Amino acid sequence: MIKQLSQRLLGPVTLVLLVATIWLGLWVTPPDKIQGNLVRLLYVHPAIAWVALYVSFGTATIASALFLWRRTRSWVMDRVAHCAMEVSVVFIILTLITGSIWGRPTWGVWWAWDARLTSTAILGVLALGYLALRRANDDPTLRAKRSAVFAILSAINVPIIHFSVQWWKTLHQGATVFTSSRTLLVHGSMAWTLLISFVGFTLLFFWLLRARYRLEVERETNQRAALEQALIARQREGAL
Amino acid sequence: MFRVAWLVAKKDLRIELRSRVLLWQVVPFGAMALLLAGLALGPAHAGNSPAGPGLFYLVMLFVALLMINRSQVIEATPGTRASVATLGLDPAGVFLGKALALSIELWVSGLVLLAGTVLVLHTALHGAILALPSVLVTLIALALAGTLYGALTAGGEGASTLLPVLCLPAFAPLLIAGERSFSAALGTAGLWEWWVIVLVAVLAYGGVGILLYGVLEES
Amino acid sequence: MMSDPLVRLYGAVAFANGFPLLSGVDLELSPRSLIVVTGANGAGKTSLLRLLGGLLALSSGEGMVCGVDLAAGDLRQLRRRVGWLGHEGSFYADLSVKENLRFCAVALARPVTEIDAVLERVGLAARADTTTKQLSAGQRRRLGLAWLLLRRAELWLLDEPYASLDDQGRTFFDDLLGEVTNAGATVVVSAHDPLRNARLELRTIHLAGGRVKED
Numbered sequence: 118m119i120k121q122l123s124q125r126l127l128g129p130v131t132l133v134l135l136v137a138t139i140w141l142g143l144w145v146t147p148p149d150k151i152q153g154n155l156v157r158l159l160y161v162h163p164a165i166a167w168v169a170l171y172v173s174f175g176t177a178t179i180a181s182a183l184f185l186w187r188r189t190r191s192w193v194m195d196r197v198a199h200c201a202m203e204v205s206v207v208f209i210i211l212t213l214i215t216g217s218i219w220g221r222p223t224w225g226v227w228w229a230w231d232a233r234l235t236s237t238a239i240l241g242v243l244a245l246g247y248l249a250l251r252r253a254n255d256d257p258t259l260r261a262k263r264s265a266v267f268a269i270l271s272a273i274n275v276p277i278i279h280f281s282v283q284w285w286k287t288l289h290q291g292a293t294v295f296t297s298s299r300t301l302l303v304h305g306s307m308a309w310t311l312l313i314s315f316v317g318f319t320l321l322f323f324w325l326l327r328a329r330y331r332l333e334v335e336r337e338t339n340q341r342a343a344l345e346q347a348l349i350a351r352q353r354e355g356a357l
Numbered sequence: 358m359f360r361v362a363w364l365v366a367k368k369d370l371r372i373e374l375r376s377r378v379l380l381w382q383v384v385p386f387g388a389m390a391l392l393l394a395g396l397a398l399g400p401a402h403a404g405n406s407p408a409g410p411g412l413f414y415l416v417m418l419f420v421a422l423l424m425i426n427r428s429q430v431i432e433a434t435p436g437t438r439a440s441v442a443t444l445g446l447d448p449a450g451v452f453l454g455k456a457l458a459l460s461i462e463l464w465v466s467g468l469v470l471l472a473g474t475v476l477v478l479h480t481a482l483h484g485a486i487l488a489l490p491s492v493l494v495t496l497i498a499l500a501l502a503g504t505l506y507g508a509l510t511a512g513g514e515g516a517s518t519l520l521p522v523l524c525l526p527a528f529a530p531l532l533i534a535g536e537r538s539f540s541a542a543l544g545t546a547g548l549w550e551w552w553v554i555v556l557v558a559v560l561a562y563g564g565v566g567i568l569l570y571g572v573l574e575e576s
Numbered sequence: 577m578m579s580d581p582l583v584r585l586y587g588a589v590a591f592a593n594g595f596p597l598l599s600g601v602d603l604e605l606s607p608r609s610l611i612v613v614t615g616a617n618g619a620g621k622t623s624l625l626r627l628l629g630g631l632l633a634l635s636s637g638e639g640m641v642c643g644v645d646l647a648a649g650d651l652r653q654l655r656r657r658v659g660w661l662g663h664e665g666s667f668y669a670d671l672s673v674k675e676n677l678r679f680c681a682v683a684l685a686r687p688v689t690e691i692d693a694v695l696e697r698v699g700l701a702a703r704a705d706t707t708t709k710q711l712s713a714g715q716r717r718r719l720g721l722a723w724l725l726l727r728r729a730e731l732w733l734l735d736e737p738y739a740s741l742d743d744q745g746r747t748f749f750d751d752l753l754g755e756v757t758n759a760g761a762t763v764v765v766s767a768h769d770p771l772r773n774a775r776l777e778l779r780t781i782h783l784a785g786g787r788v789k790e791d
Contacts, residue, residue, distance in 0.1 A: 239526045246523045253513035255593050262572045277530045284550050351599040355785020375670040436666035444683040445656030
């Protein structure tokens with residue numbers, strides 16, 4: 118009952134939260150003292166980056182680990198990992214685009230050799246590599262195992278890439294919402310807008326994941342039907 | 358595990374000694390790439406350039422890609438794959454053996470290219486010698502990572518083109534760490550954090566390879 | 577007393593690239609027997625052998641080979657118990673004949689001292705130090721036999737073993753098949769046509785469309 122209700126409400130609630138983010142971000146919140154109206158982009162960019170780097174990549178990694186673990190191995194985990202990684206690619210691209218639009222007036226260039234920017238781009242290539250790897254293997258079990266190992270390797274790589282690029286060079290601003298001692302830096306309508314944005318984009322991820330998962334199940338059903346047809350044709354070949 | 362590792366490493370190195378692919382194909386490719394790097398910098402900047410360590414590692418990555426591919430191609434024919442599969446070798450041993458052979462091959466290429474960097478790009482000889490330990494350890498990390506990524510793509514469609522797509526993002530931190538520690542040896546950068554990156558990579562790839570290499574085998 | 581079958585397949589289906597290589601094989605093979613699998617090109621002979629060797633995944637159906645469940649068992653354990661001779665080159669082309677055999681022997685923890693005797697037996701003693709890529713197709717086949725002799729496998733899977741062998745090689749091979757089955761091994765041979773060798777007691781299975789058509 119609760120599951121059904123939450124499934125039904127996921128789409129509308131996501132839509133309401135995203136519309137609220139746009140409304141609050143563009144019309145209700147004030148311009149920033151230093152950044153002016155450019156700050157409005159920051160109501161979407163950090164939330165998209167949060168989904169790209171943590172929620173979707175994290176979901177894909179956890180599902181991959183659960184697939185490799187014999188006790189929890191199931192095709193559901195493989196599908197979740199695959200679908201989450203596809204959604205991750207979309208969010209990583211959006212992170213780079215929104216970051217770039219913000220970076221142009223702030224830093225004067227579309228692309229800067231900044232730690233987060235560079236590591237996000239590398240992560241994007243890793244996510245694309247995951248999808249390319251899936252296309253390269255026909256055997257479903259081998260494909261699932263190899264892509265699961267690659268997802269885990271990529272997750273291990275994320276902190277290594279992040280620290281290496283950060284130590285190498287960084288321009289990106291530090292913590293925006295909290296200081297390192299957990300003191301809130303954003304207040305009032307700005308804080309609420311940020312919170313709604315984070316929840317909205319997180320729900321958007323789960324909504325997209327569910328839609329993509331359903332599509333995948335349908336694709337597999339069609340594929341199974343095609344395989345059964347091929348099997349019948351092959352058996353007829355033997356009966357001649 | 359170590360018995361199998363030694364057996365596989367000896368076999369891979371013996372094949373390399375016979376076929377001389379490293380000597381006649383990979384090292385000349387690396388030398389040419391280094392020359393092209395000098396040409397790309399232009400006559401005013403090619404000599405004694407601060408880009409020397411970075412270019413050395415960039416060329417080294419391309420050389421590593423060729424060698425990783427070669428390491429997998431040894432077993433690429435379906436007959437050989439089937440025969441070797443029926444030996445039921447311990448996958449962790451196979452992983453360590455292939456990584457050991459690849460490390461030695463990369464060391465050989467690395468030494469030649471390091472000499473080339475000193476000769477062609479005029480990188481200081483004493484700096485190159487001081488950088489040698491970090492170069493050798495970075496190449497071990499490359500070999501461990503490369504062996505894993507090579508197995509991920511083995512037998513798949515377009516394996517040789519997929520390999521760089523999977524490898525290069527993972528090699529990025531090693532390129533940075535290698536370049537920085539080389540520059541540190543030349544006296545232009547700090548050192549310790551780059552050793553941390555390389556050592557973490559060695560442990561991470563070594564651990565994952567020992568645990569999961571068997572999962573990557575074809576059914 | 578009837579012994580338990582070494583191979584049991586029920587409705588075994590195996591797919592590759594969306595094509596059903598095997599479309600429902602039902603088969604039982606007894607230990608210490610010699611089985612010839614015949615059929616036209618594309619009938620599924622090689623695929624059946626690969627399935628039995630744990631080299632091809634079982635997509636559906638049931639399968640038990642040498643006590644290992646093909647669907648859920650440890651295929652690495654099964655592979656260690658089979659000997660495979662494919663019709664393509666099965667060795668490291670840049671290693672010598674002896675080096676290939678030494679690799680096999682050490683991997684399987686067999687004494688390397690047996691290598692010389694095995695080479696003598698297959699008629700390759702004079703070629704022991706020759707690089708494998710310099711061998712003729714027939715000599716490579718003999719090397720394959722040496723590899724198998726060294727293995728002492730429980731189940732021999734031989735894909736088109738007579739290809740490239742001269743008359744002397746074929747006779748030698750027939751003798752060998754009789755000898756290994758008498759010694760307790762089960763041998764499955766794929767061939768285009770049924771074997772017509774009166775000296776061997778064999779069972780012929782005909783495949784068509786990825787299934788057993790005649791037994």
